[in-house]
Amino acid sequence: MNQLSRSQQIPFIDVGAQRQRLGKSLDAAVSRVFAHCQFINGPEVMQLEAELAAFSGAKHVVTCSSGTDALLMVLMAKGVRPGDAVLCPSFTFSATGEAVALTGATPVFVDVDETTFNMDAASLERAIATARQLGLDPKAVIPVDLFGQSADHDAIAAVAEGEGLFVLDDAAQGFGASYKGRRLGTFGLATATSFFPAKPLGCFGDGGAIFTDDAELAATLRSIRVHGQGSDKYDNVRLGLTARLDTVQAAILIEKLKIFEDEIAARKEVADRYARGLGNVVTVPRLAGGCSSIWAQYTIRLPEGRDRDGFAAALKAQGIPTAIYYPKSMHQQTAYREFPVADGGLAVSERLSSDVISLPMHAYLDEETQDQIIAAVRGAVST
Numbered sequence: 526m527n528q529l530s531r532s533q534q535i536p537f538i539d540v541g542a543q544r545q546r547l548g549k550s551l552d553a554a555v556s557r558v559f560a561h562c563q564f565i566n567g568p569e570v571m572q573l574e575a576e577l578a579a580f581s582g583a584k585h586v587v588t589c590s591s592g593t594d595a596l597l598m599v600l601m602a603k604g605v606r607p608g609d610a611v612l613c614p615s616f617t618f619s620a621t622g623e624a625v626a627l628t629g630a631t632p633v634f635v636d637v638d639e640t641t642f643n644m645d646a647a648s649l650e651r652a653i654a655t656a657r658q659l660g661l662d663p664k665a666v667i668p669v670d671l672f673g674q675s676a677d678h679d680a681i682a683a684v685a686e687g688e689g690l691f692v693l694d695d696a697a698q699g700f701g702a703s704y705k706g707r708r709l710g711t712f713g714l715a716t717a718t719s720f721f722p723a724k725p726l727g728c729f730g731d732g733g734a735i736f737t738d739d740a741e742l743a744a745t746l747r748s749i750r751v752h753g754q755g756s757d758k759y760d761n762v763r764l765g766l767t768a769r770l771d772t773v774q775a776a777i778l779i780e781k782l783k784i785f786e787d788e789i790a791a792r793k794e795v796a797d798r799y800a801r802g803l804g805n806v807v808t809v810p811r812l813a814g815g816c817s818s819i820w821a822q823y824t825i826r827l828p829e830g831r832d833r834d835g836f837a838a839a840l841k842a843q844g845i846p847t848a849i850y851y852p853k854s855m856h857q858q859t860a861y862r863e864f865p866v867a868d869g870g871l872a873v874s875e876r877l878s879s880d881v882i883s884l885p886m887h888a889y890l891d892e893e894t895q896d897q898i899i900a901a902v903r904g905a906v907s908t
């Protein structure tokens with residue numbers, strides 16, 4: 526078998542290349558925190574929140590400990606509880622539905638669109654009806670901007686408004702993308718994102734943020750992230766969490782945000798080049814009208830009947846990693862099997878789970894390496 530050394534392996538996401546680019550500025554940012562020692566809620570946390578608000582256009586940004594906590598905190602702040610239903614796509618990372626289940630409410634799974642992989646508004650309507658038939662009280666919908674492409678926020682908002690639901694956008698993969706010219710962070714009641722290291726805007730550990738224009742919600746979220754603290758530190762006024770973003774991570778994110786626009790442009794170039802090189806041999810991602818993508822993942826679909834494991838093995842033998850997001854949709858996973866799904870089923874989610882595969886994607890993927898990947902994909906599908 527063809528044995529490859531570590532140096533011949535192409536990284537799936539090259540966190541190291543970005544680290545090298547930022548070099549001393551990151552070291553200096555972290556050193557400043559080590560000097561002032563305000564490790565919790567230090568000045569960098571407030572600075573980052575202001576800069577994220579300016580970047581996204583949202584009025585309030587509340588940073589927190591992870592993307593999962595960002596989702597959970599909004600649901601807690603809105604009093605979502607047992608007996609409530611929250612509609613979310615099944616073809617997503619498990620945290621989307623997990624946050625719902627953690628409140629005691631019932632996630633009701635919705636199918637996605639075959640082209641964009643994002644929530645299908647018609648399936649959403651069916652899922653709301655399913656929830657009501659089951660005696661649940663539909664409270665919220667969580668669209669996901671999957672793989673970096675913004676969901677169809679107007680279509681989701683129209684259904685949500687008609688049904689009296691609030692919208693919590695899960696932009697853990699999509700922060701940096703826009704919809705009809707407006708950055709994510711400004712749709713629905715609130716938006717949650719993740720700063721997990723592999724995300725387009727990632728820190729060096731766990732982190733997340735919530736974006737909202739609602740001042741009252743922002744104040745409640747600030748209380749929830751510190752145990753439900755009130756104006757008197759030792760009189761907690763609600764149940765909360767320990768869900769703050771570390772000052773060190775905020776300092777790192779401030780530096781990364783400075784080059785984020787540049788990285789967004791670089792990611793787009795990589796995606797455009799993949800589309801040109803692969804568009805006639807596999808199904809490449811397509812953007813819906815008005816949507817942009819931050820290209821958190823570059824996810825293709827193989828021609829019908831093509832063995833996905835064999836394809837992945839052929840690329841691996843050439844030092845090219847691939848990943849499958851997600852081999853099981855949420856409703857197919859052990860912990861979520863008992864939760865309801867939209868009437869009519871989730872055929873698209875199930876199909877996607879069986880045929881998608883993601884290629885290396887990051888802002889530092891040079892043309893030579895990309896050509897190697899394109900050639901390997903073309904070779905693997907034609908044999």
Ligand SMILES: Cc1ncc(COP(=O)(O)O)c(C=O)c1O
Nearest residue numbers: 591592593618620621697719721
């Ligand atoms: C769609 C989606 N939602 C939520 C999360 C949770 O984010 P975190 O890992 O920061 O908790 C992720 C993380 O991968 C995600 O992809």
